[in-house]
Amino acid sequence: MMTQSKLPYEWLEEILNLAAEWIVVVDREGIIRYINGAYCDFLDTDTVNAVGKHVQDVIENTRMHLIVKTGQAEVASIQSIKGSEMIANRYPLYVGGELVGAVGTVMFRNSQDWLDYSRKVQPVLEELKYYKKRFDKELRSKYGFGDLIGIHPKFQEAKRLAERVAGSQSAVLLSGESGTGKELFAHAIHQTSPRGHFPFVRVNCASIPEHLLESELFGYEEGAFTGAKKGGKKGKFELAHRGTLFLDEIGDMPLHMQSKLLRVLQEKEIERVGGQLPISVDVRIIAATHRDLEQMVREGKFRQDLYYRLHVMKIEIPPLRIRKDDLVAIAKSLLRKLERKFNRQGLSLSYEVITRLQQHSWPGNVRELENVLERAVNVLDGTVIQIVHLPLYLQEHVPHTAQQSVLGTQHTPIIPMRDVLMQAEKQAIQNALRHTSGNKQLAAKLLGMGKTSFYDKCRLYGL
Ligand SMILES: Nc1ncnc2c1ncn2[C@@H]1O[C@H](COP(=O)(O)OP(=O)(O)OP(=O)(O)O)[C@@H](O)[C@H]1O
Secondary structure: OOOOOOOOOOHHHHHHHHOEEEEEEEEOEEEEEEEEHHHHHOOOOHHHHOOOOHHHHHHOOOHHHHHHHHOOOOOEEEEEOOOOOEEEEEEEEEEEEEEEEEEEOOOOOHHHHHHHHHHHHHHHHHHOOOHHHHHHHHHOOOOOOOOOOOOOOHHHHHHHHHHHOOOOOOOOEEEEOOOOOOHHHHHHHHHOOOOOOOOEEEEOOOOOOHHHHHHHHEEEOOOOOOOOOOOOEOOOHHOOOOOEEEEHOOOOOOOOHHHHHHHHEEEEEEEEEEOOOOOOOEEEEEEEEEOOOHHHHHOOOOHHHHHHHHHEEEEEOOOOOOOOOHHHHHHHHHHHHHHHHHHOOOOOOOOHHHHHHHHOOOOOOOHHHHHHHHHHHHHHOEEOOOOHHOOOHOOOOOHHHHHHHHHHHHHOOOOOOOHHHHHHHHHHHHHHHHHHOHHHHHHHOOOOOOOOHHHHHHHOOOO
16 A cells, blocks of 8 residues: 555655755765755755765855764754855754764745745834833833942942842832932842843832822723723733832822732732732832831821831932042043933043032932033033033032122123023922922922922932
8 A cells, every 4th residue: 555655766855845945965974965956946056066065065154064073953043045044954864873964954945935934024023123122221220230339338338238139039128318329229229130131110109190100000901990091001010020110209109009009019919990800910129218208107107017018128328418439430420421422522520620519518419410410511512521511509609719709790690591590490499398398299289380390300400
């Protein structure tokens, strides 16, 4: 019967031509013993010409002659032939337990196959590239411990502690004034932790309106409320799955949300708004605040149980005014950052500017310094930042020169309107913050400003 007898040689050859894409067989010396017609067509040769030649003389970038030496298969490796990236498989050929040669196949029997395939795959690759870029931009942490500049003992202590806790799974509480670098620490902890390859997601608890915070954190199901997106929406917890959720300004989280957060931390499950089923999440929390949470617990404004949970690993980041020795090093690193941003080179500070910066009390900490330097670079023509390039409130403290005293007030400099308005705006915000003991929500309300624009302004002025 046909099924029991061996296949005729011509059949085998035809089957190889049909099924095995392109195929080449070499002996132990790397001499081609068989190559199918389709492969020859692509290589602009024919079997009579190719068989008997060394494989390297017929196929560019081949590794077949190496397979007969190593005896190791190479699967799905990319091989460039005639300007096309092909996918090659190479197998050692054993007969009766002895290595006699190697068989190589190349996917895509003709260039049309390859074109059809790449047309199908290209959009998927583009999409992948797009999401990878978005992931890198939005969800990957940007800073490591090397970006945390400072040698002040308190700062070093905070850095050491942060490095130690990075490897653990516990929640971390970062405490420090606004602009001291809490977010930078959070990035560095995440990046160094085993979760570093997973998302880093930031939520500013103070800038999200109270009624939106729950759906922002836990997501919602389709139809959960009017205006809910079709198909629902993932919350930050789901986005941060296997990674880290950075809860900035946690002291501003409303009490009922604190209870929900505590439940999630205990049960490791969330429920979307309007959802029926719990969703498991594996998220590490890093929280930050500029408030005195202990005091808030005493006043009943922060849940004690949540505080204890977060307090296990508390890291205090010192304000810039107590670590003036670090100021120049930080300023220099910020200037390197600004050079990249504005495509400038060799930016530096004059001696007077360094002295002036060291005299200032930096209520807005490193962020204020960053804003001051960015403004200076914007108005700077050369490369050395001088006193005149500083904002007015920093220039004002400069002792009057003899010439200025002689000239008196008749020669009060004309100040650009934009600077005058910014100065007034900053003072109004500082004043409101003083009145509310740093409560930004209340300060925004007193000034009749929206939360988001208030926060933007605070960032702008380093408050
Ligand atoms: N030690 C440091 N070295 C270099 N840059 C720093 C350092 N600390 C902070 N910065 C920079 O200062 C800016 C403010 O830092 P960051 O946003 O981390 O502060 P924050 O404490 O989280 O502020 P807020 O509480 O207002 O959110 C960032 O641009 C950061 O890169």
